[in-house]
Amino acid sequence: MRRLSLNARLAMEAEATGEIEVILLVFDHPELPAPIRLSTDNTERLSEDPLMYGTRSSWRGANPITDPYLFVIASAVLPSDLEDTPAAAQIVLENLDSEMVGLLQSFITPATVHLAVVLASSPDLVEAEYADLQLISHAIDAGSISLSISRDEIEAEYWPTGRMSRERFPGLHL
Numbered sequence: 001m002r003r004l005s006l007n008a009r010l011a012m013e014a015e016a017t018g019e020i021e022v023i024l025l026v027f028d029h030p031e032l033p034a035p036i037r038l039s040t041d042n043t044e045r046l047s048e049d050p051l052m053y054g055t056r057s058s059w060r061g062a063n064p065i066t067d068p069y070l071f072v073i074a075s076a077v078l079p080s081d082l083e084d085t086p087a088a089a090q091i092v093l094e095n096l097d098s099e100m101v102g103l104l105q106s107f108i109t110p111a112t113v114h115l116a117v118v119l120a121s122s123p124d125l126v127e128a129e130y131a132d133l134q135l136i137s138h139a140i141d142a143g144s145i146s147l148s149i150s151r152d153e154i155e156a157e158y159w160p161t162g163r164m165s166r167e168r169f170p171g172l173h174l
Helices: 007-013 098-105
Strands: 021-028 036-039 044-047 052-055 067-069 074-077 088-092 112-119 120-142 144-150
Touching: 021 120, 098 120, 098 144
Parallel strands: 036 067
Antiparallel strands: 021 036, 021 112, 044 052, 052 067, 074 088, 088 144, 112 120, 120 144
């Protein structure tokens, strides 16, 4: 069960609403000078030259004035609430700039991705949050960039589990 704000609940139950769900994304990597903050809504005009839109939110400690979430044309399949499955998401970004492709292909280790769902009218109130996900893979074509994001599965641990020996589990062998 997920806790929702009253505004989100009213928007879901209404026949028609002006509320817009916004996805905030934070991509973090040790080789990046600063985290990349993206938003799926052009809530506010951030600058005139170059023309940029975005969302101002204080989620994950961002300063809304100096570190806004930049608008990007994207679609997303959010992680599900199914039990016994890792949280996984698909994000498809429109390939508008060749620098996006160069940045994605420049890293060897996976980036950490944090994802939140907020309402455009209240971007500081997080409706759903998925933190510490890993950028697993990406597929690039002429018009779009598809990102697969997931958390590490328990079955994919690097070390084998311990053996049930007397040395490791003395309470089992009395």
